[in-house]
Amino acid sequence: MKSHRIAGQPPRVGDSAVVRRLLIALVLIFGTLLVLAPLLVIFAQAFSLGLEHFTTTIANPDTRHAIYLTVVTALLAVPINTMFGIAAAWAITKFDFPGKRFLLIVIEIPFSVSPIVAGVAYLFVYGLQGLFGPALQAADIKILFALPGIVLASMFVTAPFVARELIPLMQAQGRELEEAATSLGASGWRTFLTVTLPNIRWALLYGVVLCNARVMGEFGAVSVVSGKIRGQTNTLPLHVELLYHDYNTVGAFAAASILTVLALFTIIAKVLLERQGAGRAGRPTLAANKGGTQ
Amino acid sequence: MKIVLKDVVKEFDTFRAVRGVSLEIGSGQLVALLGPSGSGKTTILRTVAGLEFPDQGAIYFGDEDATDIPVRERGVGFVFQHYALFPHMTVGENIAFGMKVSKKARSKQEIHARVNDLLRLVKLEGLNNRFPSQISGGQRQRVALARALAVDPKVLLLDEPFGALDANVRHDLRRWLREIHDELGITTLFVTHDQEEALDLADRVVILDQGTIVQEGTPEEVCRKPASAFVMKFLGDTNRITATAKSGMVDIPGARLSASGLADGPVEVLARPGDLSWSFDGEGIPVSVLRVIDRPEGRRFLVRTDAGETLELDVPIDIRASSGDRGFVQVLRGNVYPR
Numbered sequence: 225m226k227s228h229r230i231a232g233q234p235p236r237v238g239d240s241a242v243v244r245r246l247l248i249a250l251v252l253i254f255g256t257l258l259v260l261a262p263l264l265v266i267f268a269q270a271f272s273l274g275l276e277h278f279t280t281t282i283a284n285p286d287t288r289h290a291i292y293l294t295v296v297t298a299l300l301a302v303p304i305n306t307m308f309g310i311a312a313a314w315a316i317t318k319f320d321f322p323g324k325r326f327l328l329i330v331i332e333i334p335f336s337v338s339p340i341v342a343g344v345a346y347l348f349v350y351g352l353q354g355l356f357g358p359a360l361q362a363a364d365i366k367i368l369f370a371l372p373g374i375v376l377a378s379m380f381v382t383a384p385f386v387a388r389e390l391i392p393l394m395q396a397q398g399r400e401l402e403e404a405a406t407s408l409g410a411s412g413w414r415t416f417l418t419v420t421l422p423n424i425r426w427a428l429l430y431g432v433v434l435c436n437a438r439v440m441g442e443f444g445a446v447s448v449v450s451g452k453i454r455g456q457t458n459t460l461p462l463h464v465e466l467l468y469h470d471y472n473t474v475g476a477f478a479a480a481s482i483l484t485v486l487a488l489f490t491i492i493a494k495v496l497l498e499r500q501g502a503g504r505a506g507r508p509t510l511a512a513n514k515g516g517t518q
Numbered sequence: 519m520k521i522v523l524k525d526v527v528k529e530f531d532t533f534r535a536v537r538g539v540s541l542e543i544g545s546g547q548l549v550a551l552l553g554p555s556g557s558g559k560t561t562i563l564r565t566v567a568g569l570e571f572p573d574q575g576a577i578y579f580g581d582e583d584a585t586d587i588p589v590r591e592r593g594v595g596f597v598f599q600h601y602a603l604f605p606h607m608t609v610g611e612n613i614a615f616g617m618k619v620s621k622k623a624r625s626k627q628e629i630h631a632r633v634n635d636l637l638r639l640v641k642l643e644g645l646n647n648r649f650p651s652q653i654s655g656g657q658r659q660r661v662a663l664a665r666a667l668a669v670d671p672k673v674l675l676l677d678e679p680f681g682a683l684d685a686n687v688r689h690d691l692r693r694w695l696r697e698i699h700d701e702l703g704i705t706t707l708f709v710t711h712d713q714e715e716a717l718d719l720a721d722r723v724v725i726l727d728q729g730t731i732v733q734e735g736t737p738e739e740v741c742r743k744p745a746s747a748f749v750m751k752f753l754g755d756t757n758r759i760t761a762t763a764k765s766g767m768v769d770i771p772g773a774r775l776s777a778s779g780l781a782d783g784p785v786e787v788l789a790r791p792g793d794l795s796w797s798f799d800g801e802g803i804p805v806s807v808l809r810v811i812d813r814p815e816g817r818r819f820l821v822r823t824d825a826g827e828t829l830e831l832d833v834p835i836d837i838r839a840s841s842g843d844r845g846f847v848q849v850l851r852g853n854v855y856p857r
Contacts, residue, residue, distance in 0.1 A: 400602040403569055407589050407596040408616035408669055418615075422606040 266484055269477035281478040286455040290463035291482060296371070297459060298439045301378040305439075306432055309386025314416070316387075317394035318402060328391075334383050342380045343448025346373060350449075369451030374459060377445035382435045389431030390424055397423060426498065433494045437487050460486075519580050519672040519705050520545045521566060526575035528561050535561040537729040538575070543722075548699050548706045550716035553726035554752065559709045560677055562726075566707060567675050568592040579672060595666030599678040601658045603650040609661050610646040613637070616669035636664040639698065656687040663695075667702070674699075676708035680715065692719050713753050717741065725749055747855040750788045757794060757829045759787040759803070759849070760857065772802035773849040780856055789852040791818060794831035802846030805829065807839045821847060 271278055281287060312331055316324060334342065348354045350367040360367060367373045401423065405415040421428075443461040450457040458466060460483050468476035521543040528536040536558040543549050551559040564570040566577060568589035576585045584592060603612050613633045617624050624632075637643050640660040650658055659679060666674060679695070680688040696719055699706050710716050716723045717737040724734040733745040744750035761768045763777040763785045770787060777785060796819060805821035808828070812818075817835050822828050829847060839845065 400598050400600065401604060403589075404596065404598060404602040404665075405604075405615070405619075407567060407569070407592075407594060408619060408665065409590055409621075410615070410619040411590070414619055418619075419604055422604075 263484060266477055266480050269474065270481040272477075273474050277474060278478050281472075281475045282482065284475075286458065287463060287467075287475075287479055287482075289455050290458045290460045290479070293371070293374070293458065294440050294460040294483075294486070297374050297378055298436055300375045301382065301439045302432060302436045305379055305382050305435055306386050306428070308383060309388075309390060309431060309435075310428070312387040313390035313394050314420070316391055318399055331384050331387050334381055335388075339377075339381050339442065339444030340448060343377055343445040346377055346380070346445075346449050350376075368449055369453065369457055371457075373449040374446050374457065377449045378439045378442050381442050381445050382438045385435035385438065386428065386431035389427045389434070393424055393427045394420075429494060429497060433490050436490050440483065440486055440490075520578075521673060521705060521707070522578040523562070523566070524576045524578070526562065526565060526572045526577065528558075528565060528570060528572050534729055536565070536572075539726075539729070539731055540575075541724060541731065541734070543705060543707060545705055546703045547721045548696070548719065549708075550720035550723045551707065551709045551726060552711070552713060552716040552723055552752075554711060556728070557726040558729040559711075559726050563675050563677055563707060563709045566673070567594050567596050569596070593669070593672045595663075595669065595671030595674045597659070597662045597666050597674070597676040597679055599681050601650070601662040603658055603661055603665070605650055608647050608649055609637075609642065609653065612650065612661055613665045613668050616665065620669065632668065636668055639667070640664045641694075654687075655683050656691060659683065659691065663698070667704075671704070674704050674706040676706070678709055678711070681710070681712075688715070695719065717753075725752065727752075744853060747786065747788060750853055750855070755791050755830060757789045757791065757831070759789070759823075759827060759829070759852070760825075761785055761787055761854075763854065768854050770803065770849060772846065773852075775849070775852050775854055777854040780854060784857040785854050786857045787849065787852040787854055789849055791830045791832045793849065793851040794829065795848045795850055796831060796833045796837060796845055797848065798843075798845045800846055802848040803829075805845060805847050807841050807843045807845065809841055810839060821845075823847075 312327065315321075316327060347368065349356060350360060350373065351357050352361065365372075367376070401419050402415050405419045406412075410418070441461055442459075443465070446459055447462055447465075450459065450462060452458055452462050452466065454463075454466065460479060464476050464479045464483065467479055521541075523539055523541040526536055526539045527534070539558070539562060541562075551562060553559045561570060565572050568584070568587060572585065576583055578584060579592075589596075604615065607615065610633050613636055614629050617629045617632060633646070634643075637646060640663060642657060642660055642664070645653060645657065645661075650661065653661070659682075663676075663679075676695075680691055683691065692715060708719070717740075720737065722734060723737055723740050725732050725740060727748055733740055733749045735743075740749060741753060744753060750756055759770060761770050761784075763780050763782050765782065766776065766778050766780070768775045768777045768785055768787060775787060803823050805823050807819055807821050809820040810817065811820065816832050817837070819831050819833055819839065820828065821831065831847060
């Protein structure tokens with residue numbers, strides 16, 4: 225029998241040198257073509273007419289307002305959804321109650337429903353012809369075509385992100401740590417802060433990062449409820465599209481590059497935070513919890 | 519602190535985990551809840567702790583009805599099977615946790631001194647700054663015990679405390695837990711499925727099957743006078759010889775056993791491997807040797823009777839036989855139960 229084993233390496237499935245190199249090459253090519261190249265094009269295009277043109281585009285009040293609106297939306301939607309996600313994950317993994325499976329499905333819905341459907345749904349609920357429309361107008365509360373609508377639509381779309389990251393982890397961790405803390409006299413809040421949170425922080429952080437990236441990038445749902453009023457209710461993704469339709473290609477790319485930079489910031493922040501955690505002596509591994517469930 | 523359980527019932531969905539358990543644990547006693555998996559022993563322990571509330575019945579700590587007191591205020595120390603140490607805290611922080619969250623304010627020095635005392639008690643001096651992932655299973659279990667003791671519990675509850683450890687460590691920890699118990703005199707209840715552990719460690723053993731108590735007593739009582747065939751079989755290796763009772767007596771070859779209180783009819787005689795003896799000729803049940811098992815503490819014969827029943831018996835190490843040899847087994851002691 226012919227041995228496929230490479231000297232000095234343990235035998236493993238698929239460890240044939242040809243397969244290995246082919247796979248790595250394939251992944252590299254796809255990664256470059258699908259992800260890296262388009263990103264580089266954005267920056268190349270954005271600066272194609274020089275730095276000056278780029279800065280004037282960014283300095284445009286409408287663009288600045290779009291950046292501002294996107295950041296404000298994220299600052300509102302992400303913390304609220306983070307709290308919702310933690311609460312949902314906590315409820316599902318630590319308590320038994322009727323309707324638990326139903327709640328799991330409800331959390332999943334925004335993943336499977338097209339964002340545009342969410343936008344239209346909000347239109348029907350808060351719009352002038354909608355359920356609460358007249359009441360809201362009478363009270364002079366503006367939800368649609370204003371910041372509240374944008375935030376609500378973004379929250380709908382990103383509701384599952386944090387919960388989805390936390391639920392599998394918290395399920396695997398079981399309830400024993402919380403039970404131990406409670407039996408030692410800790411209150412529920414104290415238990416959460418000192419025992420649960422430190423053990424889920426990386427998953428939580430990852431969920432927050434994903435949530436934030438999606439909030440900043442959300443197009444479909446927001447485009448329906450925002451009304452796309454230039455300089456007023458245009459978020460950055462909407463503004464990119466608008467500039468593009470104005471045949472202002474460089475402007476569109478400049479705005480898109482800002483959006484990309486915001487996303488990169490998020491990822492860099494995550495990596496830095498992780499590094500800081502990893503650098504701590506004896507950082508506990510989740511494996512230490514293995515077998516903690518019965 | 520005396521613990522009393524009165525007709526405790528606990529159901530999960532449709533499964534009756536505990537079906538009416540009444541139990542009294544004297545102050546300062548070390549009591550084992552022993553039973554096979556699914557017998558409800560862990561549920562009872564968790565009910566005493568307040569981690570589960572009983573569907574019916576009541577639990578008293580001393581004279582106080584503790585049934586509805588939540589675990590946080592119940593003042594119990596609970597040691598989990600898989601330790602449940604906080605992985606992000608050092609050994610010292612784990613032990614200090616209960617004191618830090620306590621309503622009773624303690625100074626930092628006070629907590630620090632107490633942590634060191636407890637580390638000394640569980641013989642882990644110097645491991646203060648290690649994380650749970652950096653110490654062995656036996657050490658983790660001792661940290662878990664120190665953490666539970668730090669809050670001065672009225673009652674100490676341990677769920678399969680040595681279940682996840684290997685045999686040698688288990689043996690040492692058993693002796694050590696007994697020493698700590700004798701030193702502190704704290705009422706202790708522990709759950710195990712290991713009969714040896716229960717008999718080795720406990721003042722009293724409570725044997726459970728399918729959510730009810732089938733026998734309770736000192737190790738001597740449950741070993742010498744098992745209340746039922748289940749208890750007898752559960753406590754250790756058992757030989758089963760079928761026979762027939764007639765006017766209060768059971769006749770088997772070479773022995774006559776009392777079956778007082780049993781009606782005439784089919785019975786089973788249960789006997790430990792040490793309750794049988796061997797001879798190459800003479801009286802007894804005629805058997806042939808199947809296998810000879812040598813162990814550090816003695817030799818055991820696996821034999822088959824002519825009726826096809828397999829028996830195990832311990833013999834002195836100077837008796838040699840090999841498979842196929844014929845001989846006789848005498849029943850020295852045995853318990854008779856209806857079949």
